[in-house]
Structure formats: structure tokens, C-alpha cells
Amino acid sequence: MKLILLGPPGAGKGTQAAKIAERYSLAHISTGDMLRAEIASETPLGKEAKAIIDRGELVPDEIIIGMVANRIKQPDCVNGFLLDGFPRTIAQAESLLGFSEIDRAVCISIPDEMIIDRMAKRRVCPACKRTYSVEPGSRWEQFFCTECGARLITRDDDKPETVRHRLEVYAEQTYPLVEFFRSRDMLSEVDGTGTVDEVAGNIFRLFEGE
Numbered sequence: 001m002k003l004i005l006l007g008p009p010g011a012g013k014g015t016q017a018a019k020i021a022e023r024y025s026l027a028h029i030s031t032g033d034m035l036r037a038e039i040a041s042e043t044p045l046g047k048e049a050k051a052i053i054d055r056g057e058l059v060p061d062e063i064i065i066g067m068v069a070n071r072i073k074q075p076d077c078v079n080g081f082l083l084d085g086f087p088r089t090i091a092q093a094e095s096l097l098g099f100s101e102i103d104r105a106v107c108i109s110i111p112d113e114m115i116i117d118r119m120a121k122r123r124v125c126p127a128c129k130r131t132y133s134v135e136p137g138s139r140w141e142q143f144f145c146t147e148c149g150a151r152l153i154t155r156d157d158d159k160p161e162t163v164r165h166r167l168e169v170y171a172e173q174t175y176p177l178v179e180f181f182r183s184r185d186m187l188s189e190v191d192g193t194g195t196v197d198e199v200a201g202n203i204f205r206l207f208e209g210e
């Protein structure tokens with residue numbers, strides 16, 4: 001199965017992508033994680049990407065398209081893959097459909113107020129990339145990853161002013177993909193407002209029926 005996971009920042013794409021990838025033995029390809037790995041390794045691409053990501057903007061199409069085109073040629077993708085955070089523009093989507101078959105694009109929808117709230121609470125493990133939600137006012141510095149023990153951090157691009165800009169960028173550049181895939185009869189929409197397990201259940205039902 002070759003899947004795309006769409007949705008605004010904070011919709012739970014990363015969390016759901018990990019669950020879907022595990023259940024259906026798909027390679028989980030997160031362009032955000034790939035870029036953060038480049039940043040951590042201080043590669044030239046990482047240095048260029050950091051400034052763009054910290055502003056809440058999108059990395060240029062040609063860079064991202066090249067990254068994904070190479071990634072899906074890797075052996076772990078032969079049984080299928082799940083794209084998390086790609087495509088984010090119509091140009092990326094058109095290019096993707098030119099170099100790969102895609103079975104379905106699943107869009108996780110949540111209202112804007114919930115996005116802002118979720119992003120304010122989001123913490124991530126810098127080591128294993130798991131995401132967590134913490135309550136405001138709690139001393140998040142005390143929280144450590146339950147999987148690997150690393151200290152959780154707030155992503156630089158989850159700061160409120162950057163989140164607002166990311167939402168504008170999403171509305172302008174990424175939301176049009178919903179219509180793009182709908183018009184090709186490739187879109188499934190899922191309500192993302194429930195708990196992690198409820199949303200995962202909604203997604204699994206798309207593939208497995210009631």
C-alpha cells in the first residue's frame with residue numbers, strides 16, 4: 001500500500017503515521033523528520049532548511065521532491081510506504097504522481113482552535129521522535145520520553161507566532177491538495193478530533209471496513 005497522510009500541523013499526522021505504518025508494515029517517511037535529521041547533522045541542506053523551518057515556511061519543492069524520490073527507492077519501501085508531511089504543495093503532488101503510484105490520500109481534519117491548543121501542548125523526544133502532549137503550567141522539563149528516556153523538547157517551530165504562520169502557509173499552499181486528491185477520487189477524510197486510539201480506529205476502518 002502506498003499512502004499519503006494529509007492534514008494541518010497538529011492534526012496528529014506523526015502519531016497516526018507511526019500507528020498506520022506499524023499495522024500495515026509500511027515504511028514511515030516523514031519529510032519533517034528527514035529535515036530535522038539534516039539539521040542535527042549540520043549538513044548544508046540542514047543549515048538551509050533550519051532557517052526556513054524556524055520561520056514556519058516551506059522548504060523549496062525541488063529539494064523535498066528529490067529527497068522523497070530517493071527515499072522511496074530504498075529497499076524498505078518495496079512493501080509500501082506512508083508519506084507523512086509530503087506532498088505539501090500542488091507542485092509536489094503532481095511530481096509525486098509522476099514518479100510513484102499512490103493508492104490513497106488520507107486527510108485528518110481538526111478545527112483551527114484545536115490545532116493551536118495541541119501545538120501549545122506538544123513536546124517531542126529529540127532521540128526517538130515520539131510526540132507527547134503536556135498540560136500548560138506543568139513543568140515539562142521534568143518529563144522524559146517513556147520509550148528512550150531522553151528529555152522532551154518543544155520544537156522551535158511550535159512557538160505560537162510560528163504556528164500562526166504555519167497555519168497560513170497550510171491554508172494557502174497545502175489545503176488545496178484536499179481538492180486535488182478528491183477530484184482524482186483518491187481522498188478519504190477522517191475526523192481527527194478524538195483520542196489517538198479513536199482516530200486510529202477511524203483510519204483503520206477505511207482499509208478494513210466496519
Ligand code: AMP
Pocket residue numbers: 009031032033035052053056057058059060064084085086087088089092157166
Ligand atoms: P513537519 O514535521 O511535517 O511539521 O515539518 C516541519 C517543517 O519542515 C515544515 O513546517 C516545513 O518547513 C518543512 N517541511 C516538511 N515537509 C515539507 C514538505 N513536503 N515541503 C516543504 N517543506 C516541508
